Amino acid sequence: MPVLPGAEPYRHEGGEVGVLLCHGFTGSPQSLRPWAEYLAARGLTVSLPLLPGHGTRWEDMRLTGWQDWYAEVDRALRELLERCERVFVLGLSMGGALALRLAAKHGRAVSGVVVVNPGIKVHGAAAYALPAVRHLVATTKGVASDIAKEGSAEIGYDRVPLHCAHSLRNFFRLVDGELPRVNQPLLLLHSAVDHVVPPADSARILGRVSSADVREVLLEQSYHVATLDYDAERIFEESHAFIGRLAPTVGKKGSTTGG
Template sequence: MPVLPGAEPYRHDGGDVGVLLCHGFTGSPQSLRPWAEYLAGHGLTVSLPLLPGHGTRWEDMQLTGWQDWYAEVDRELRALGERCARVFVFGLSMGGALALRLAARHGAAVSGIVVVNPAVRVHGAASYALPLARHFVRSARGLTDDIARPGHHELGYDRVPLQSAYSVRRFFRLVDGELPQVTQPLLLLRSTRDHVVPPADSARVLSRVSSTDVTETLLEQSYHVATLDHDADRIFEDSLAFIGRLAPSLGKEGTATGG
């Protein structure tokens, strides 16, 4: 199936500081494209891959699982590591869980992590129903487009394949067990009004990681897809400042301040 217009992966060759961005479950690179372009505009090398099964039609996703999605970002991280002296990993929603696992497993190869409304658990009755329901029901209503800003939309699936949702559930449990292995500096940005991921997920991340350099920022004007919402500029600017503080070469070039 052809990729939906706007859902294409994005890459930019910049300096020796690289950023890998991970989009969310049933979403696409479109939700992070402005963030990626902002970072590229400040001289960073940027990789924003399209996760397998995403960006086409929801039926394609049910043939994939967390192993496929994680393998894609793992490959991209290794490629950036060969190209760049320092690499940071960013993620939105499930992309936050992907970023955290990359940090847990790759250690010093990841210089820092920025996550926006990270999802690390499947909540409610769905968590208990998925193991059985996936054998009888193919899909459920989609999760995309939770945005407060008028006229802004997320490009993603309007249906969630339950087989893939079950895989997400298994992945989240795996990541939860690995959170104590995360030691890198962490910037977590959380919307105060999120209709997809509850604040308990961010609290879980903050309570279980072993990082000592941790910043939590509340986003007062945005819903779940904050990277396309009212607080997008703050996310972009704070993440660039985070990199500039940890990667001195970026500051010397003046790109941390846009100069």
């Protein structure tokens, strides 16, 4: 199936500092494209992959699971590590969980983590019913475009395959167990009002990681897809400042490894 217009992956060759951006469940790179372009314009090498089963139609997603989604960001991270001196992982929603697992698995190879409204648990009674219900019901209502800003929309599926929701639940449980292994500097930004991921998820992440360098930012004007909402510019600026503090060479051309 062809990729939906606007949902294509994005790549920019910049300097020796690289960033990997991970989009959310049923979403696409479109939700992070302005963020990626902001960082690219400031000299960073940027990779924003399209997760398998995403960006086309929900029927395609049914054939994938968390192992496929994680494998794609892991592949993209390894490419950046060959190209760049320092690499940071960034993510929105489920993309935040993907970024946290990359940090847990790759250790010092990841210089820092930035997550926006990260998810770490499938909530409610439905979560416990998923193992059985997914065999009886194919899909449920989608969660895309939770945005306060009028005229701003997210490219995402209007249906969620329950097989994938079950896989997401298993992935969240896996990442939750790995959070103590995350010890890199962490910038966590979360919305005051989020109709998709409750604030408890951010609180749990902050309470379980081993990072000593942690900054928490409350986004007061945005809903879940804050990267396309009123606080987008603040997210972009905060993340760039965070990366610049940890990698003073950010935005500068220089020698690179593996290239």
